[in-house]
Amino acid sequence: MPWTKFIAGNQDYPSEVQEISDDLRKITYSEAIREALDQALAHDERVFIMGQGVDDPGGVFGATLNLHKKYGSIRVFDTPLSENALTGIAIGSALAGMRPFYCHNRPDFLLLTMDQIVNHASKWSYMFGGTAQVPLVIWSVTARGWGSAAQHSQALQGLFMHIPGLKLVMPSTPYDAKGLIISSIADNNPVIILEHRWLFKQTGYVPEEIYSVPLGKGIVRRQGADVTIVAVSYMTMEALRAAEKLASAGISAEVIDLRTLKPLDEEIILNSLQKTGRLVIADTGWKTGGISAEIAAIVSEKGFDFLKKPIKRIACRDVPTPASYILEEEFYPDINDLVSAVMELV
Amino acid sequence: MDEKVSMPPQVLTELYTLMLEIRKVQLKIAEYYPEDEMRTPIHLYIGQEAIAAGICANLNADDYVFSNHRGHGHYIAKKGNLNTMIAELYNKETGCSRGRGGSMHLVDTSVGLLGSSSIVAGGIPLATGAALASVFRNDSRVSVAFFGDGAAEEGVLYESINFAVLKKLPVIYVCENNLYSVCSPINRRQPGQDIYKRVEGFSIPACSIDGNDVIAVYKVASQAIDDARKGGGPYFIECKTYRLTDHHDRKTGVEIGYRTQEEWDEWAAKCPIKNLEGILRAQNLINNHKLNEIENAIDERIKVAFNFARTSPLPDRNELYKYLYS
16 A cells, blocks of 8 residues: 555654754644645545635645646646535545545535535445445634634534544644644545644644654643643644743643544543643533543543542633624633633642 | 337346346345344335346446445346345345445445445435546546435535536436335425426436336436446436335335325336336247246345345454444
8 A cells, every 4th residue: 555654654753853953844834734735646646635725826725735736637626615515525536446635624614514424434434344445534724713703613523523433633733734634644534634723824843755643642742740731733732831831830731732533542641640630621612512521521431540630621612603802712712721720720 | 119129139138137136136025024134124126126227237347336225226236246235134244234234235346336325315426426536547437326306305416416517427317216205205395396307407418217117227328328438427317216115114105095006006017027028028038938047046046145144143242343444
C-alpha cells in the first residue's frame, strides 16, 4: 500500500521542539494543511479533493489554494451544494477504490449530510462484514466570532463522537494539522476532521517531507503536577495560556491536547490524572452530552480513585451561538474560565 | 411481438432462467420463513423479477450495483453467491455480510455488488460516486442504482441526478415503481404518477416502461448501459411494476385492506415469468423437457444454498466488535 511507509514511520515530535530550535522551518496552519493535501495528491492518484469553493480564489481559507491549477479540475473540483448526495458520492467513490477528501467551510452544513455519514459511511464496513471499506475524509472548519451566529459556528464533535465506525480528529498545531491529514487520508475508514478557524494563522514547525501523526494518540503539550487540563482544538491554546498564567501564581498545570477524539487516548488522560488528581476538561463545543461529558464519564469509570476533587468542565453554554459580541463573550469559554476552574480545584 | 422475435434465443432463455431462479428462491424463503430461523425482516421481490433480470443481464461482472432493502432479486441477477446470501438470511458467519447485515444488507463485491442500503434512496448517491470513480480511472465500468418509487420522494435522488448529468457519469438509475410504499399508494404520496417526467428537467434521458416485460427492460437497459459505457452519461429508467406480496410478508396485502383483490388479480395476470414462458413456447424455444431441466437445476442450487446456510456456524459472540473498522 502506498501509504504504509508514512504510517509505519510515525514521527511524533515533542511539543518543546518549537521552543528549542528557531532555525526549523515554520509555516502557517493553513499552509500546513495545503502542503499535506498537495503531497497526498502527488503521492497517490486515488486521492481527490472536492467541495464547495475548493478552487475559488481563497481556496477554503488557504487550505486548498491553487491545488486545482497544479492537479487539474478533475482531481480538485468545486461541487454543487447538495451536501447529502455529495457525501454519498464521495462514499461511493471510496467503495470503488478512490480516496476522497471532501471539504466543507462550515460544519453546520454537515448536518445536511448526517444520513450519508451516519447511516452509510460509518456502517459500511461493519454492516457488510468487512467486505467493503470507506477510505473517506470529511474536513470542515468551525468558525468563531464576528457575529457568525447560530448556523455558522457550531462545534459538532459531540454528535460525531457518538457514532461507532467513524474516526474523529481535531488538530491544534500546524505540525499536527499536516500529519493528521496524512494519517486520515491513509486510513481505510471514514474520518471526520474538525478544524478551528482561529488556528489558521498560527505558525509552527512543519517538516517539508510527508509524515504522519497517529490517530488515537494525544500529546502532553505542557508538563505539570497540580492539575490536568484536557483540551481539544483551539481550547488547547487557551489552556496553554491559562497554564502560563497559573504558573505565575505557583500552580503547575499539565496540558493535554487530545488531537483525536475517536479513537480516544484514554491512557494519556488517566496517566496524567494519576499524577495530578485534578481534572479540567476544555471543549470548543456544548457541554450537555458533549465530549467533556464523555471524557468525564470515562474518568469516573476508570480513574475515580485518582480524583482528589470533582471534575470541572469548560465548554460553550447550552444555547445557540448568539451574534452580538457582548453575548458571544458570555457564550464562549476562555482563559479566565479555565483559570477560575483550576483555582477552585487547588 | 415482432420486436420480441428479434431477441437472441439464448438471451431469452437466460432471462427466463434468471427470473425463475429469483422467483423460486423467494418462494423457498417464504416457505421456510415461518420456522423463525431466518431472524431478519424479509422483503420479497415476487412480481418484480423482470427488472433485476433485464438490467443485470446487460452488465459485466465488474460493473457496480447498489441495491436496497428489497435486494434479493438484484443480488441473484448480478450473480451473487447464492449460498452466502441464504446464509446471511440465516444470520450465519458464512453469510455474505458475516451475519452483520441481514436480509436488507446484501453484498458481494466479487461481482460488483458494493452493498445495499435500507434507507430509502440511500444507495443512489453511492452508485453515482462509484460511477465517478470509473470516470477517474477511465475503466468503462457502469454503475446501477436500484430503488423504489418512495425514493422519488427523497431529495438525494434529485441531488444525485444533478451531479451525474453535470459530470456525465456512467450511472443508470433504475426506479422500480411498484405503486406502494409499505401500505401507502403512490397517488397519496406524489402528484402525478410518472416519476420519469419529473427528472427530465435535468436533461437526463428518461423513460417509463412496463417493468413486467423483461424484454422491454432488457432492451432499454442494453441501450442505456451501452451509451453510458461509451461516455454518454447517465440514464433514468422507470419500470412500472407491482410486488405481489406484502411489504415484508408472504401475504398479498389484500387481507389487510390497503389494496383490492381486483387490483392484485390484474397484476398477477401480468406475471413476468409466465409472460416470457408464453413467448418462449410460441417460438418453440422451450418445451416441457427443457423447462424441467431448468427447474431442476435451480431447485438443486437452492437446496445446496439452504443446506449450506442451515449447517453454517453462527457468528462468535466474542467477535461483536469485529469489522467495525477496516
